[in-house]
Amino acid sequence: MSMLVIRGSFKVPEKAQPDGDTIPFYPDDVADWKLVPGRKKIVPEPDGRAAVRLEGIDALETHYGQQPSVQHQPLRLAHEAATELLKWVGFTSVERHDDETVTTVPASVPGFILTRGADVHGRCVAFVGRRTPPVYSGYETSVSDKLLKNTANRHLLSLGLAYPTFYAGLPGHLRDVLSTAAQEARAAKAGVWADGVDMTTKGFEVTGMSSLTDDDHGAVILPKLFRRLKDYLELNPADPSVACFPAFLAGAADEFRLESAPAKSVTGLHHVIEVTNGRTVRMTHQPEEITFIEK
Structure with missing residues (x-):
C-alpha cells in the first residue's frame, strides 16, 4: 500500500x-x-x-x-x-x-x-x-x-x-x-510488559478511579480499555462496581474483528472482556489480536 x-x-x-x-x-x-x-x-x-x-x-x-x-x-x-x-x-x-x-x-x-x-x-x-x-x-x-x-x-x-x-x-x-x-x-x-506491570489480560480489581490512575498502584492496562472504564465509572462515581460494565461496552458499540476469525466482525468490547465478582476486569485477547473498524 x-x-x-x-x-x-x-x-x-x-x-x-x-x-x-x-x-x-x-x-x-x-x-x-x-x-x-x-x-x-x-x-x-x-x-x-x-x-x-x-x-x-x-x-x-x-x-x-x-x-x-x-x-x-x-x-x-x-x-x-x-x-x-x-x-x-x-x-x-x-x-x-x-x-x-x-x-x-x-x-x-x-x-x-x-x-x-x-x-x-x-x-x-x-x-x-x-x-x-x-x-x-x-x-x-x-x-x-x-x-x-x-x-x-x-x-x-x-x-x-x-x-x-x-x-x-x-x-x-x-x-x-x-x-x-x-x-x-x-x-x-x-x-x-515488565514483570507484574501490564494487567490487561491478567485481570485487575477496580475499586474506583484511583485503581486505574494511581501512580504507584494503578493498573497499567490497554489505553482503550482505560478510556472505556473511565467513562463508565464517571456515570456513577459513588459506585465502583463494574458489574454493569459489559452492558456499557455493548452500548459503546466498538466494532472489531479478531485475528482468529478475520472474516467476521463483532460489535461491543464485552465480547472480549470478562468481569468477575463485580470488581475484576480482564481482556481475553492480546491487543494485537484485535482489529478495530472505524465507522
Missing part, C-alpha cells in the same frame, strides 16, 4: 501537552494537508500545524477527558513514552513541567510523516519518520518493512512503551511488523 509523504518539522508549541502517541507536525507547505484523504478533512491551526496520531500504537494516557474530569494512567510509563517519542524524532532535551507542558531543545527538528488518511475526528493518522523523507513531499511511496522499522511507531512498540492497537485498512505486512515488535518486547519484559 502506498502512503502520502509530507515533509516538515516537529515542534512542541507553548502550552502543548504532548503524549506518547500524538505529536504536533508542521508541514513545509501547509497546503499538503489538503492532500490527506479521509471523510473529514484536516483543519490546521493558524500556524500550519496539526496533531499527528501515530498509526498502530496506543500509549498510556497522560490526560484524557475534559475539565474538570481529566484523568491519566500511571504516569511513569506514560511520561517515558512521551519523552522517548520526542527524543527519537531528534529533540536533545525534553523537560516536562507539572502542568504536563513540555520544553524542548532545539525548538524544532526536521522530519516527515507517512499517512493513509485522516480519522473520523479529522486527525492525521500516520507513521512518523525523522530527518529526510524517502521521496519528495506530496508524493506517495510504498511503505516497505524496512521503512516501517525506521519509524517512531515501531520504535515505541519495540521498547514496550506503547500497546499495539490496529484499525482496519492497515496493510497486513505492516501489521505483522508491528505485532512482532510488540511480541518481542513482551518476551523481553520491556516497558509495560
Whole structure:
C-alpha cells in the first residue's frame, strides 16, 4: 500500500501537552494537508500545524477527558513514552513541567510523516519518520518493512512503551511488523510488559478511579480499555462496581474483528472482556489480536 509523504518539522508549541502517541507536525507547505484523504478533512491551526496520531500504537494516557474530569494512567510509563517519542524524532532535551507542558531543545527538528488518511475526528493518522523523507513531499511511496522499522511507531512498540492497537485498512505486512515488535518486547519484559506491570489480560480489581490512575498502584492496562472504564465509572462515581460494565461496552458499540476469525466482525468490547465478582476486569485477547473498524 502506498502512503502520502509530507515533509516538515516537529515542534512542541507553548502550552502543548504532548503524549506518547500524538505529536504536533508542521508541514513545509501547509497546503499538503489538503492532500490527506479521509471523510473529514484536516483543519490546521493558524500556524500550519496539526496533531499527528501515530498509526498502530496506543500509549498510556497522560490526560484524557475534559475539565474538570481529566484523568491519566500511571504516569511513569506514560511520561517515558512521551519523552522517548520526542527524543527519537531528534529533540536533545525534553523537560516536562507539572502542568504536563513540555520544553524542548532545539525548538524544532526536521522530519516527515507517512499517512493513509485522516480519522473520523479529522486527525492525521500516520507513521512518523525523522530527518529526510524517502521521496519528495506530496508524493506517495510504498511503505516497505524496512521503512516501517525506521519509524517512531515501531520504535515505541519495540521498547514496550506503547500497546499495539490496529484499525482496519492497515496493510497486513505492516501489521505483522508491528505485532512482532510488540511480541518481542513482551518476551523481553520491556516497558509495560515488565514483570507484574501490564494487567490487561491478567485481570485487575477496580475499586474506583484511583485503581486505574494511581501512580504507584494503578493498573497499567490497554489505553482503550482505560478510556472505556473511565467513562463508565464517571456515570456513577459513588459506585465502583463494574458489574454493569459489559452492558456499557455493548452500548459503546466498538466494532472489531479478531485475528482468529478475520472474516467476521463483532460489535461491543464485552465480547472480549470478562468481569468477575463485580470488581475484576480482564481482556481475553492480546491487543494485537484485535482489529478495530472505524465507522
